[in-house]
Every structure is written in structure tokens, then in C-alpha cells.
Amino acid sequence: MLEFTVEDLSAEEIERLRAIYEPLAVSVRELVDATIRTEVDADTVAAVKADIDAATARLRSNQIDGAFGVKRTTSGQSMSWGNAVIGLRNPIAPPxxxxxxxxxxxxxxxxxxxxxxxxxxxxxxxxxxxxxxxxxxxxxxxxxxxxxxxxxxxxxxxxxxxxxxxxxxxxxxxxxxxxxxxxxxxxxxxxxxxxxxxxxxxxxxxx
Amino acid sequence: MLEFTVEDLSAEEIERLRAIYEPLAVSVRELVDATIRTEVDADTVAAVKADIDAATARLRSNQIDGAFGVKRTTSGQSMSWGNAVIGLRNPIAPPxxxxxxxxxxxxxxxxxxxxxxxxxxxxxxxxxxxxxxxxxxxxxxxxxxxxxxxxxxxxxxxxxxxxxxxxxxxxxxxxxxxxxxxxxxxxxxxxxxxxxxxxxxxxxxxx
The missing domain is CATH 3.10.129.10 (Hotdog Thioesterase)
Structure with a gap:
């Protein structure tokens, strides 16, 4: 029932992907915190919301179907990058x-x-x-x-x-x-x- | 030990605040999902990240110290808007x-x-x-x-x-x-x- 995808990714390719996507999740974690704590006025919130919606649309222009899953490399490494607790690409994860x-x-x-x-x-x-x-x-x-x-x-x-x-x-x-x-x-x-x-x-x- | 803040907010004022801040959290939830699932290239990710950092800075220009807390109104209503499960201002909450x-x-x-x-x-x-x-x-x-x-x-x-x-x-x-x-x-x-x-x-x- 559980599909652990196996992909032939080299250590270098994994590192390249990490360097692209991890900083984005770090930034979105900061945004999550700011979203809860901000007291800026209605106009500023509306402007920020429009920018965020535009950012989301750009990211969604090319995305996977469904959740991230767990990819295993042929060398046996496990990539739980979408995981709710440890996922380095998941802004919900502390991580x-x-x-x-x-x-x-x-x-x-x-x-x-x-x-x-x-x-x-x-x-x-x-x-x-x-x-x-x-x-x-x-x-x-x-x-x-x-x-x-x-x-x-x-x-x-x-x-x-x-x-x-x-x-x-x-x-x-x-x-x-x-x-x-x-x-x-x-x-x-x-x-x-x-x-x-x-x-x-x-x-x-x-x- | 637990400080439930009591504030004298009218039903209208609570509704006004909800209308400002809830849509922002809804948008950030979408961004969280897109952050995990996107496959756009490194340049696009970098551009989006810069926009998000700018959005965060605008929100942080006026923000409360620490977490949202739980505000109780004098009429007895409870505002758990920062709550990790039900918080309407918390992008981590489903809610x-x-x-x-x-x-x-x-x-x-x-x-x-x-x-x-x-x-x-x-x-x-x-x-x-x-x-x-x-x-x-x-x-x-x-x-x-x-x-x-x-x-x-x-x-x-x-x-x-x-x-x-x-x-x-x-x-x-x-x-x-x-x-x-x-x-x-x-x-x-x-x-x-x-x-x-x-x-x-x-x-x-x-x-």
C-alpha cells in the first residue's frame, strides 16, 4: 500500500536539489511566523497577500501531483523532504x-x-x-x-x-x-x- | 502560569480583524503546499524566495512580541487565532x-x-x-x-x-x-x- 519511490539520484544531485529548495522552505517558515504575529494595517496585508498569491502561482506552474512522498535512492538513502516533522522542504516541519x-x-x-x-x-x-x-x-x-x-x-x-x-x-x-x-x-x-x-x-x- | 489576555473587543471589532488577517493565512497555507510540491527551476525559486522575504519583512515591520496567545473578550468569547490546530491566523493549522x-x-x-x-x-x-x-x-x-x-x-x-x-x-x-x-x-x-x-x-x- 505504501509506495516508497526508488530513484537513481547521486549524492551530488541530491545536494543540488537540497540547495535549491531548502532555502525556500526556510523563508516560508519565517513568513508563517510573521503571518501569525503581524499587526500591520489592512492595506499592507492585502498587498502582501497579493504578492504571496503571485509567488504561489509561480511555484505551482510546475509541480508534482499530490504529496512529496518518500524517495529512496539506489544507494539506500531516504529523502523524507515533505515529512511534517523532519521534511526540509516542508515549512510546517520545525524541522x-x-x-x-x-x-x-x-x-x-x-x-x-x-x-x-x-x-x-x-x-x-x-x-x-x-x-x-x-x-x-x-x-x-x-x-x-x-x-x-x-x-x-x-x-x-x-x-x-x-x-x-x-x-x-x-x-x-x-x-x-x-x-x-x-x-x-x-x-x-x-x-x-x-x-x-x-x-x-x-x-x-x-x- | 498561563496568561489568558482579556481584551474589551466588540463582536464588530473581532469580525473586522478576522476579515483582515484570515485571508492572509489562507494564502500562506497554499504557499506552504506549493513550496513542498514545486518543481520550478533554481532561478524561479530564488526569485520567489526574494519576494517572500520582502513580504515577511513588511509583515514584521509591526508585530507583537512572542506568540499570539489566547485573548478572551469581556463578553466571554475566546480567540485562539494562533492555535496550531484551530488558529485561523496560523498557516500551520488545517484549521x-x-x-x-x-x-x-x-x-x-x-x-x-x-x-x-x-x-x-x-x-x-x-x-x-x-x-x-x-x-x-x-x-x-x-x-x-x-x-x-x-x-x-x-x-x-x-x-x-x-x-x-x-x-x-x-x-x-x-x-x-x-x-x-x-x-x-x-x-x-x-x-x-x-x-x-x-x-x-x-x-x-x-x-
């Missing part, structure tokens, strides 16, 4: 840059601004769930083969402020097709959100 | 328009496109968690007073395709400061994601 330690711990430092707000000045609880679902899912897939969330439980011991945050996750147990992972989000004061997930090896990846 | 039936069922129909992708062609599991956290949270607060997620468990019986979706939630039980809520997301074929949450009445709202 998370997840690191792996030799001991199997996955972690990232990231910053969440106005676009991720729920309670005043704080991260939307669902955004914390979004981040943790992704970080736990990466930790569940140390061989690079995807595992999918079977279930995840997220607990909120404390409201999570917007700003600089840290997330990490680690496998706690593997039982057949089920991989159990735990993780958390923390700020400078300590843990704000915790999660436990069960990730499933898809049928087509089972031995 | 969800949640309805309440007389029997206490909360529901919404919505559409998720390229910006919400995880597995190819499918909704990111964390985005489903984000949506459900919000819809369950609304259902937990039928008196309009906020309740905050204590914990939420999300189960994924089936991969959720991008496109037209439906979500709903309902209180199953109230026990002191804890409100228990269940809900789901479905597509035309049936349920794709289920959630159970415990929502907590904050200390400052308890009798």
Missing part, C-alpha cells in the same frame, strides 16, 4: 534534525515558536505528541527500515513552554514484530512530556 | 472547525494535504495525534473552560490516507478533576486512528 548516539539513544535539540502554540505561550499538547511520535519512531527503526506506530501514550507532567527544547528516545524492548520505545521532551527545567510507544514492523519487512 | 452536537458529541470534517505527510501518501501518525489531542480536549471542555491533557493514548489500526477526513470525540466519564474522553479519525472506509485521553481541570478552575 527536527535527529541524531543517533552509539548506545542507540536518538535525540534532537529544536526550537518551537508561535506556530506551535496551544495554551498561551506554551507548546500545543498535540504538537508535543507529534514530535514524540516521530522521535520514538526513528528510535524504533535503527536499521533504517520503517516501523509504524501501533500505539503511543503521551503524558504531560508539566506545561511545555515555547522556545528551546530537547527530545530523546530509546528502545526498551523488542518482542517479535513489536518494538517498545520510550522518550521525552525537556526544557531547561527538566522533563515536560513523556511518551511510550509500540512500533510495528510492517508485514513486507518481516523475515 | 479545524469543530462542531458540537446537542448530545455532547464534538466533530469536524477536514482535509489534510501534502504538508501533513508521514508515510508516502498518508497522514503522519503524529499529526493524527495532534488532531485528536485537540478534538478530545474540546470535548473535555463543554463549559468553555479549558482542561489540559493529562495523558492521551493513540492507536493506529490502519494507515490514514491524506485527503478528506472526519474526527469526533465524546466524554465517557467525569471523576473529580479528571474528564475521560474518547474519539477517532475516520476516512470513507471507516476508523483509521483511535484515542483515549484524560483531561485535567486546572487548579485555578476548581471549585
Amino acid at each position: 527536527l534534525d535527529i541524531h543517533r548516539d552509539p548506545d542507540g539513544r536518538y535525540w534532537c535539540d529544536f526550537d518551537l515558536g508561535a506556530a506551535y502554540e496551544g495554551p498561551p505561550g506554551h507548546v500545543h499538547g498535540g504538537v508535543s505528541a507529534l514530535v514524540l511520535d516521530h522521535v520514538l519512531g526513528e528510535a524504533a527503526s535503527p536499521d533504517g527500515k520503517p516501523r509504524f506506530t501501533g500505539s503511543i501514550t503521551v503524558r504531560y507532567p508539566r506545561a511545555c513552554p515555547l522556545g528551546a527544547l530537547h527530545a530523546e528516545a530509546q528502545i526498551t524492548r523488542v518482542d517479535g514484530v513489536k518494538t517498545f520505545v520510550s522518550g521525552y521532551i525537556s526544557d531547561a527545567e527538566g522533563i515536560t512530556v513523556e511518551a511510550d510507544g509500540v512500533f510495528i514492523t510492517p508485514r513486507w519487512l518481516r523475515d | 479545524l472547525d469543530i462542531h458540537r452536537d446537542p448530545d455532547g458529541r464534538y466533530w469536524c470534517d477536514f482535509d489534510l494535504g501534502a504538508a501533513y505527510e508521514g508515510p508516502p501518501g498518508h497522514v503522519h501518525g503524529g499529526v493524527s495525534a495532534l488532531v485528536l489531542d485537540h478534538v478530545l480536549g474540546e470535548a473535555a471542555s463543554p463549559d468553555g473552560k479549558p482542561r489540559f491533557t493529562g495523558s492521551i493514548t493513540v492507536r493506529y489500526p490502519r494507515a490514514c490516507p491524506l485527503g478528506a477526513l472526519h474526527a469526533e470525540a465524546q466524554i465517557t466519564r467525569v471523576d473529580g478533576v479528571k474528564t475521560f474522553v474518547s474519539g477517532y479519525i475516520s476516512d470513507a472506509e471507516g476508523i483509521t486512528v483511535e484515542a483515549d485521553g484524560v483531561f485535567i481541570t486546572p487548579r485555578w478552575l476548581r471549585d
